[in-house]
Amino acid sequence: MESISHVLGITPLSWDVQEQVEECVAKFISRWRRKKKEKALEAKYQLMERHLDMFPAYPSNLDEFCENHVFHKSIVYLSKLEKGRRWGRCMHCGGRFRLDRSVKPGSEGICPKCGVPVRFRGEWAEKPFVSKAKICIPYLVDGQVLLRYTNVQRAISPLQMRPEYDYTDFFLNITVEKNGRQKTYAYWWRQYPYYCSGWNRLRNGSECFSATYVYTENLPEIFGERYCHVDLRAGLQGLCRPIWFYDLLQNLRNIPQAEYLFKLGLPVLAANLSSQKPGIIGFSELTGVSKQYLPILRETQAMESEIKLLAASKKWVPFEAFRQLCVLNLDYYSLNTMQSIMEYNSLGRVLRYLQSQKKRKKTFANLLGIYRDYLDMAKRLGYNMKKKAILEPRDLKVQHDLMAAQLAEQKREKENSLLPLAIQDGLYWWAQEYANEKYQVVYPQTRDDFINEGISLNHCVGSVGYYDRHVLGRQMVFFIRQTPQPDKPLYTTEIDMDEGRIRQLYGFSDTSVPKDVRAFTEGFVRAAMRWRSAQRIAG
Structure with missing residues (x-):
């Protein structure tokens, strides 16, 4: 306490006063640290509230924009058959038209009124048809760029004339100018356990990792007619797939090849660029494929x-x-x-074949895994990989299981031969x-x-x-049986033959063994070490 006494300018204090x-x-x-932390936390939440209040209401035409540019397929509700014909009502354009009996619920087609791809459903369906997507809505508020990332849900019900839309924000970005430099704030809507949720501030500069569609109606007002020499609205308006919009903006500013790809009509590819590629400016050099593929x-x-699949073909x-x-x-x-499958078969044939196997109620990703395993096993078994009957079996799952069983049997035969050979070799x-x-x-x-x-003792010695360690003679497995019943499994032990000690000794389901069994096994270990030593000396 000399330091406190020195600071206070008093004589050294007694021990009880020093403790006080x-x-x-x-x-x-x-208390000072707690108040400082509370003050910082309060300032943080006040800033977050100000940032959240900056976001205006959703655009008035957002429903219409999502219907035309985000959801590329609508619903046609069908009436019941009357004299071999039925009525259809398109939920995109509202048009009514007659259809013949060949159009059935569950099929897909094109609306004859508006030309939009549709799925046909019976108007007697009880549940609405729900589609989900994500959209990024940019704003310009007080000279600051705001990006609002929103979950969009569209519900189409036969009882209503138009689709119903529901919007829920899940990520917010705010880019502000501070001391001549840009600073990007990020907020994420987080769902906590027990139905609690709220906004959380992330590290400055964090970006949304979800690909989204982009609301393009106000892009010229925010970024100007030309942003980094490109027309954002024209390039993104007809986008058929989600895009990483924040990455696209950064790449257009920092990577020259992104501008080139965007002007070619490939904004998604421009957003995917991870870094600048010096000296690479041509289409084929950037993508690895011929320019003949540019239209598709x-x-x-x-x-x-x-695109890598095209290059690998x-x-x-x-x-x-x-x-x-791409669909x-x-x-x-x-x-x-x-x-990896395309090493055996062409892309078109693989897609056609797996679509024919889809009736097996497997997802396409699951079918891909099964098909690759099947082809790899067929090659290992020495089948002719150029025959169509081998490349495209009638029932993929059945043939896959048969080949797996065949390989397992070969492996078992090989393993079974190891121990007898090792016994012959001493x-x-x-x-x-x-x-x-x-x-x-x-x-x-x-x-x-x-x-x-x-299997008999319900443990893992099988x-x-x-088995492999036993065949090597280093860590060996022995069975402890009752003398009157030598064929009935009772206890199993694993012994380290180099150190002369018991590694494991268990009964049914890895239960401990009686003391007399352990004593018997320890006696066997000592005897085995003596036998090995004696025979080495004799040899």
């Missing part, structure tokens, strides 16, 4: 991972096949699986009979002995790891 002073100082510092890339707004990929691929909207891992060169009136040691002779022991 220390306690008072500690409480003062604690514009139409589908393909992502970089999808040894043959020309028809536009229709690539269009079907599937596969994730990164599924696209990698597709690329695995048990040191072994002798070890038993007393109550127990005896049994030496396993085959792979099946391990499997049966594991796994391949124990």
